[in-house]
Structures are given as C-alpha cells and as structure tokens.
Amino acid sequence: MEALPRETIVDALEKRLREDILAERHPAGSYLPPERELADGFGVTRTSLKHAFERLAHAGLLETRHGVGTRVRDFLRLGGADLLPMLVLHSPDWIGEIFEVRRSIGMLIAERAATRATAAQVAELRLLLAAVGDAAGGEPVQLADVEVHRALARATGNRVYVLLTNTLFNAYLPVRGALVGPFEVPRAARDRLTPVVEAVAAGDQEAARTAAGDYLSATERMMLDGLARSRRRREGAR
Secondary structure, eight states: OOOOOGGGHHHHHHHHHHHHHHTTSSOTTOBOOOHHHHHHHHTOOHHHHHHHHHHHHHTTSEEEETTTEEEEOOHHHHOOGGGHHHHHHHOTTHHHHHHHHHHHHHHHHHHHHHHHOOHHHHHHHHHHHHHHHHSOSSHHHHHHHHHHHHHHHHHTTOHHHHHHHHHHHHHHGGGGGGGOGGGSSHHHHHHHHHHHHHHHHHTOHHHHHHHHHHHHHHHHHHHHHHHHHHHHHHHHHO
C-alpha cells in the first residue's frame, strides 16, 4: 500500500477503501485489517483512518463494532437504492441495470398516470413539456425533461412512484454529463416526449404505456451511446 497525499488524506482514504470494497478486494462480511496496520500501510494517522471509516459507514459499506473490528457490510443484501450513485461512480456498467428498471417503472407510471391524472396535473404536464422545447439545449433540456417525469409520477397519486423516480434520476448524477445526447436538440426532445403526455392527457392506458416504452427505449439507446463515446475518449486520453 502506497502513502497517500496529505492535502486530501481523508478523501483519498475514503476513495481507496471504497474502491477496494466495491471491487471485492475486501469481500462482504470480511473484517478489515487492524486500524494500526492499515494506517501504517497507507502512511496516515489512525484519526484520518477513523474519519474515512465514518464516511464509509454512513454510506452503508462498513460497520464498526467496538472491541471486534470493522466489517464490510453485504450491501447487495442489506443496502438500499441510495447506494446507486456511488455504485455508478465505481462502475458505469450499473447504468444498464438502472435503465432496465427505468424502462419498466416508467411504463407503469405512464399507465397509472393515464387513469389518475387530474385536469390540473394534465395542464402542468403540458406546461412542463413546453419548457423542454423552450430550454437552451443539453443540460437545461435534460433537467426540464426530468421535471416532466416527476410530474408523471405525481399524477399516479402514489408517492412511492415519486420517490422511485427521484432515486433513478439521482443514480445518473455521477455520469449525467455523458447522457445529454437525447437532449441536445430541444424540439426533438420535446417531440419524443409528447406522445407520452398526450396519451396520459387522453386517459389512454395502453397508449401511454406504449409511448413511454418507445420513449424510454429510444433515449436509453442514445444515452448508452453517449456513455460509450465518453468512455472511449477517456481511454484514448490515457
């Protein structure tokens, strides 16, 4: 283990240990080496190491028992969706699995919204859809698009769908810049989303489900292509 730069010591320790845990160099259920051994190996103080442990415990990756040691939690068995942004940061491969859930949940949300949306919610959806077309392109369109999906989730009348929608969007944050492909042309982004909103407005469950599936599949392909290009650029720069 090599010494870490002093000016970012806790951040560097947290990152190093997090990567070791997520890469299973410290398997779930195993105990980390004694603090003194780890601190000496990294060339840091035990105080810095404890701060890093606290952050990782807060993230749900470690648990410390006084007099026993610090153990790696089985986050895949015990963790929640709040871990997704960290997992995406570790490996963008998680995005494919997130998109699979996004597609199935998004279709269900559109179907439910078609049967439950009020007149006021339909009016809000149309206003938010117009904002997608009026945004400047790229990130502003991406953020405007997010608000349409939040409104669709609210229109289901089920707050769990709202929280699931928030969770899935939060999972994108570490790689959001590579996912702007579908949002670079505002009018095109609006037009892709329009059939979903209009089917919900018409109260047509089947049309809403189909339109949402088409929209989510199309944007998924574009975003995965953008992510692959970003990865190739990073690898070419090494």
